[in-house]
Amino acid sequence: VHQARVPADFVLHFVLPLVEKWADSAKGVDEVKGKVAELDAPLPAAAWFRAQTPPSRLARRCQVWHKGGVKSLTEQLWFEVPNRRGFVNITETIETLVRKSEIQEGLCLVNAMHITASVFINDAEDGLLHDYEVWLEKLAPHAPTSQYQHNRTGEDNADAHMKRQIMGREVVVAITKGKLDFGPWEQIFYGEFDGRRRKRVLVKIIGE
Amino acid sequence: VHQARVPADFVLHFVLPLVEKWADSAKGVDEVKGKVAELDAPLPAAAWFRAQTPPSRLARRCQVWHKGGVKSLTEQLWFEVPNRRGFVNITETIETLVRKSEIQEGLCLVNAMHITASVFINDAEDGLLHDYEVWLEKLAPHAPTSQYQHNRTGEDNADAHMKRQIMGREVVVAITKGKLDFGPWEQIFYGEFDGRRRKRVLVKIIGE
Amino acid sequence: VHQARVPADFVLHFVLPLVEKWADSAKGVDEVKGKVAELDAPLPAAAWFRAQTPPSRLARRCQVWHKGGVKSLTEQLWFEVPNRRGFVNITETIETLVRKSEIQEGLCLVNAMHITASVFINDAEDGLLHDYEVWLEKLAPHAPTSQYQHNRTGEDNADAHMKRQIMGREVVVAITKGKLDFGPWEQIFYGEFDGRRRKRVLVKIIGE
Numbered sequence: 001v002h003q004a005r006v007p008a009d010f011v012l013h014f015v016l017p018l019v020e021k022w023a024d025s026a027k028g029v030d031e032v033k034g035k036v037a038e039l040d041a042p043l044p045a046a047a048w049f050r051a052q053t054p055p056s057r058l059a060r061r062c063q064v065w066h067k068g069g070v071k072s073l074t075e076q077l078w079f080e081v082p083n084r085r086g087f088v089n090i091t092e093t094i095e096t097l098v099r100k101s102e103i104q105e106g107l108c109l110v111n112a113m114h115i116t117a118s119v120f121i122n123d124a125e126d127g128l129l130h131d132y133e134v135w136l137e138k139l140a141p142h143a144p145t146s147q148y149q150h151n152r153t154g155e156d157n158a159d160a161h162m163k164r165q166i167m168g169r170e171v172v173v174a175i176t177k178g179k180l181d182f183g184p185w186e187q188i189f190y191g192e193f194d195g196r197r198r199k200r201v202l203v204k205i206i207g208e
Numbered sequence: 209v210h211q212a213r214v215p216a217d218f219v220l221h222f223v224l225p226l227v228e229k230w231a232d233s234a235k236g237v238d239e240v241k242g243k244v245a246e247l248d249a250p251l252p253a254a255a256w257f258r259a260q261t262p263p264s265r266l267a268r269r270c271q272v273w274h275k276g277g278v279k280s281l282t283e284q285l286w287f288e289v290p291n292r293r294g295f296v297n298i299t300e301t302i303e304t305l306v307r308k309s310e311i312q313e314g315l316c317l318v319n320a321m322h323i324t325a326s327v328f329i330n331d332a333e334d335g336l337l338h339d340y341e342v343w344l345e346k347l348a349p350h351a352p353t354s355q356y357q358h359n360r361t362g363e364d365n366a367d368a369h370m371k372r373q374i375m376g377r378e379v380v381v382a383i384t385k386g387k388l389d390f391g392p393w394e395q396i397f398y399g400e401f402d403g404r405r406r407k408r409v410l411v412k413i414i415g416e
Numbered sequence: 417v418h419q420a421r422v423p424a425d426f427v428l429h430f431v432l433p434l435v436e437k438w439a440d441s442a443k444g445v446d447e448v449k450g451k452v453a454e455l456d457a458p459l460p461a462a463a464w465f466r467a468q469t470p471p472s473r474l475a476r477r478c479q480v481w482h483k484g485g486v487k488s489l490t491e492q493l494w495f496e497v498p499n500r501r502g503f504v505n506i507t508e509t510i511e512t513l514v515r516k517s518e519i520q521e522g523l524c525l526v527n528a529m530h531i532t533a534s535v536f537i538n539d540a541e542d543g544l545l546h547d548y549e550v551w552l553e554k555l556a557p558h559a560p561t562s563q564y565q566h567n568r569t570g571e572d573n574a575d576a577h578m579k580r581q582i583m584g585r586e587v588v589v590a591i592t593k594g595k596l597d598f599g600p601w602e603q604i605f606y607g608e609f610d611g612r613r614r615k616r617v618l619v620k621i622i623g624e
Contacts, residue, residue, distance in 0.1 A: 107525060109315060115394060149338045181620065183618075358547050377537055
């Protein structure tokens with residue numbers, strides 16, 4: 001099987017420095033886009049759930065606020081999953097942002113900004129991600145699209161609005177001693193149910 | 209179809225000033241009740257999902273706290289959906305409360321205070337709200353009520369406890385630069401699955 | 417029916433003082449373990465959903481931070497549900513921690529640290545807990561285990577990963593005037609879907 005999963009350290013060691021260098025210039029954005037395109041090789045149909053666009057393009061510089069006794073960081077992550085559905089492990093990106101915030105004790109909110117996508121915490125195991133796909137399709141089938149009134153608006157994504165409710169819009173993660181306070185297998189995922197276009201995730205870290 | 213949906217600015221420009229004027233007097237509460245009753249015209253059965261009791265009666269004055277470096281606002285919204293099930297768009301009410309809190313960077317928690325109701329974020333599109341109703345009824349049917357042990361207590365709302373788990377109890381929304389930090393289509397809904405009585409939603413805003 | 421439910425005040429008046437006395441010594445931990453074991457009497461199969469291991473073992477001392485204007489408390493609760501599935505009411509334990517934090521206005525995050533378990537808020541009614549069990553098994557059946565690719569890894573808990581998504585990973589509860597700001601019937605539950613081993617819940621309270 002073709003392995004198009006983007007290595008986690010690609011974001012840390014490649015995309016991030018690039019963006020930091022050129023963040024506000026068109027050239028910077030194009031450079032990132034170019035590198036990202038290299039990874040978009042065609043994939044066998046059965047592997048859709050492993051194939052992901054790079055986990056994030058840190059399109060805006062973080063805003064770190066420190067006013068009164070409260071510190072906060074705000075960031076948007078961008079995604080363009082090449083298929084209708086897919087899962088992207090964004091754990092390392094979030095860890096990077098927590099470090100950047102320098103917040104020691106606080107809460108980290110990560111939420112989909114689109115209503116046909118999810119952010120959830122579960123296991124980074126390919127078989128399980130496949131099982132989620134099959135299971136969600138059983139609970140909220142895409143076809144026939146005519147079964148949903150929402151699709152009369154010209155959309156074909158009513159099922160994506162259902163799937164997102166099961167998987168959830170957001171997670172709130174504790175930050176303890178400067179780190180995400182995670183159990184042994186917790187990983188943060190972006191779940192896309194109506195992809196092939198650019199969509200965003202919001203990260204808000206607040207604390208002290 | 210009879211349009212009983214309460215215009216969003218009704219809350220902003222009518223209920224809110226009224227409540228601010230008379231908040232602690234019986235007269236104020238009655239006045240709001242009276243105006244609210246005018247909107248409760250009978251509805252065709254098929255339109256249940258569009259017909260809503262007014263989105264909120266701000267029954268108590270907001271409590272704004274500012275102690276140490278942390279600012280917070282607490283508010284309860286009241287609902288009395290005239291049917292067993294219904295959805296109420298509460299986005300503008302929450303926006304009003306965020307402005308009132310004067311919090312610039314923080315988190316806004318909105319949760320159902322009842323265990324047969326939900327607060328969730330999705331699309332303000334009538335077809336979709338109808339689809340949710342059909343879909344939830346398929347995943348957790350109301351009838352036969354005898355299929356649930358919970359209903360042996362004399363209740364008939366076990367299905368409502370299930371539906372609420374799928375749609376969720378709460379949302380946490382980031383506040384950035386004094387506003388709800390929303391994606392393009394995000395709207396906050398109160399989801400009622402066992403209505404025809406007064407129920408509450410809690411809003412807690414915290415930050416700086 | 418054998419009543420193995422641990423009385424809520426067991427945690428408050430027995431486990432907590434013990435832990436406070438010996439928290440960092442092996443003797444303290446063993447003493448708590450011993451008392452806990454006494455409650456693990458065998459249970460009739462039909463009563464699985466009532467039978468619970470003690471709701472928590474406060475294995476680590478709380479960390480209360482007060483830096484800048486933000487106060488926080490971090491705690492881990494330990495569970496070992498003797499069956500594959502079960503529900504544990506942890507409301508009183510969380511209330512104790514809120515009191516201990518001395519936070520007046522804030523947010524309380526309670527999340528499962530394991531990806532086959534949930535924390536959720538619903539009704540403390542045995543019939544309903546039974547209904548949840550039946551309903552979750554219908555939406556995400558355990559058997560045949562071969563229907564899930566995840567189980568090819570040697571696990572048999574793919575269904576538990578599904579059930580946890582429906583019931584949710586976490587709850588965020590407002591703290592107002594030093595107390596959990598609850599509706600009339602809200603109770604916090606730990607939901608176990610792959611038990612018979614030690615697992616944790618994280619409590620993070622933040623505010624002022």
